[in-house]
Amino acid sequence: MLIRNASIVAGGRLLRDQNIAIDGPRISGVGPGIADESGDGEVIEGRGKLAISGLVNAHTHLAMTLFRGYADDMELMPWLSEKIWPLEAKLTAEDIRWGVKLGCLEMIRSGITCYNDMYYFMDEAARATKEMGLRAVLSGVLFDMRPDLIEDAEPFIRRWKNDDLIVPAVGPHAVYTCSEETLSRALDLAEKHDVMIHIHLSETRSEVESFAKNRGKSPVEYLDSLGFLSDRVVAAHCVWLSPQDVSIIADRGVNVAHCSISNHKLASGIAPLDRLARAGARICLGTDGASSNNSLNLFQEMKTTAIAQKCAHSRPDLFAAGEVWRMATENAYTAFRLDMGLRAGAIADLSLIDLKKPWFCPLADDNIVSHLVYSAQGGVETTIVGGRVLMRGGVIPGEEEILERAQEQFNDLLAR
Ligand SMILES: CSC[C@H]1O[C@@H](n2cnc3c(O)ncnc32)[C@H](O)[C@@H]1O
Numbered sequence: 001m002l003i004r005n006a007s008i009v010a011g012g013r014l015l016r017d018q019n020i021a022i023d024g025p026r027i028s029g030v031g032p033g034i035a036d037e038s039g040d041g042e043v044i045e046g047r048g049k050l051a052i053s054g055l056v057n058a059h060t061h062l063a064m065t066l067f068r069g070y071a072d073d074m075e076l077m078p079w080l081s082e083k084i085w086p087l088e089a090k091l092t093a094e095d096i097r098w099g100v101k102l103g104c105l106e107m108i109r110s111g112i113t114c115y116n117d118m119y120y121f122m123d124e125a126a127r128a129t130k131e132m133g134l135r136a137v138l139s140g141v142l143f144d145m146r147p148d149l150i151e152d153a154e155p156f157i158r159r160w161k162n163d164d165l166i167v168p169a170v171g172p173h174a175v176y177t178c179s180e181e182t183l184s185r186a187l188d189l190a191e192k193h194d195v196m197i198h199i200h201l202s203e204t205r206s207e208v209e210s211f212a213k214n215r216g217k218s219p220v221e222y223l224d225s226l227g228f229l230s231d232r233v234v235a236a237h238c239v240w241l242s243p244q245d246v247s248i249i250a251d252r253g254v255n256v257a258h259c260s261i262s263n264h265k266l267a268s269g270i271a272p273l274d275r276l277a278r279a280g281a282r283i284c285l286g287t288d289g290a291s292s293n294n295s296l297n298l299f300q301e302m303k304t305t306a307i308a309q310k311c312a313h314s315r316p317d318l319f320a321a322g323e324v325w326r327m328a329t330e331n332a333y334t335a336f337r338l339d340m341g342l343r344a345g346a347i348a349d350l351s352l353i354d355l356k357k358p359w360f361c362p363l364a365d366d367n368i369v370s371h372l373v374y375s376a377q378g379g380v381e382t383t384i385v386g387g388r389v390l391m392r393g394g395v396i397p398g399e400e401e402i403l404e405r406a407q408e409q410f411n412d413l414l415a416r
């Protein structure tokens with residue numbers, strides 16, 4: 001496949017008239033004179049389009065897309081206990097299937113090519129994701145209250161470890177739902193199979209305060225005392241951190257999945273990204289579930305992250321567009337060990353964005369990253385994962401049926 005005459009971002013600047021050759025699942029060349037070696041592959045015209053390497057959603061619960069708009073304007077704990085958990089008690093694999101497919105549609109439409117998820121019925125989520133063609137790091141959630149889920153964590157890894165799109169991981173839910181024994185089992189399993197660990201960490205003030213009251217230390221200090229923290233950990237939220245917590249996270253190489261919109265909507269707080277960044281922590285961006293966001297759009301997430309931090313610190317110079325763009329791309333590639341980028345040899349996970357949109361005008365060689373972070377409102381029209389075109393010219397095959405089935409499934413879930 002050859003993408004012809006597209007623009008790309010290089011060193012923060014717009015580089016025009018670039019060809020991108022794709023051979024099987026990988027990019028085979030990028031540059032003005034690059035041709036399709038086979039000579040008979042598909043040609044996609046890229047003039048007037050920007051090719052970007054895929055965005056990575058570092059924290060979500062994709063099946064919860066089915067709960068979009070079901071429970072708004074609440075704090076985390078009442079939101080979970082009064083609205084979400086009663087609904088989740090009735091979930092079936094079929095709900096997961098259509099919730100995940102619905103979520104995949106939205107992510108494909110906004111240039112996300114890989115997502116990191118923790119939830120229930122993850123074999124079903126993996127199958128639905130593969131059918132949609134996206135890449136995903138998936139963990140079955142672990143809770144003390146569900147020994148069956150803990151027992152299935154290792155078989156789940158074995159079932160998916162050789163897949164081309166699905167990367168299995170281990171997902172202990174949080175320190176307030178997992179005992180030391182469950183956390184240790186999760187760690188042992190992750191080390192044994194060399195997989196990642198996905199956990200919610202220090203999301204709300206009450207969670208951190210009650211933990212400290214009972215245990216005499218913060219959740220971060222506690223996890224560190226168990227030898228749990230390393231660069232195989234993706235810690236979602238990290239809103240309520242002491243200076244000591246920030247140092248531990250940075251020193252251990254923990255990957256922070258910052259979820260600004262979800263944190264703000266649930267009024268959980270504003271994460272100390274400035275302190276984390278200064279300490280050298282790797283920060284990625286996640287949407288969290290569409291039940292608390294209510295979108296799955298990293299363009300919105302980038303803008304909210306930047307402006308919230310600037311405002312919270314009365315420092316407009318903090319978190320410039322380039323730094324936030326790296327959170328949604330390169331930081332996540334490193335965190336999730338993804339060989340990605342617009343370069344020869346990288347996996348062919350990319351999108352084409354139509355530059356002929358009001359929010360990209362006026363366009364100059366040095367304002368493209370600013371437009372992507374602060375003004376882009378859409379325009380992704382082609383998304384490719386592993387060399388397979390998932391959306392071409394704005395069309396995703398099967399979209400209509402997925403929307404219908406997701407609607408029916410939601411109606412059915414409410415009536416159950
Ligand atoms: C994550 S799957 C297991 C469990 O977690 C619930 N959940 C969804 N969002 C959050 C969040 O932001 N913090 C903590 N727990 C969350 C989900 O509804 C499932 O019950």
Ligand SMILES: [Zn+2]
Binds near residue numbers: 060061200288289
């Ligand atoms: Zn979450």
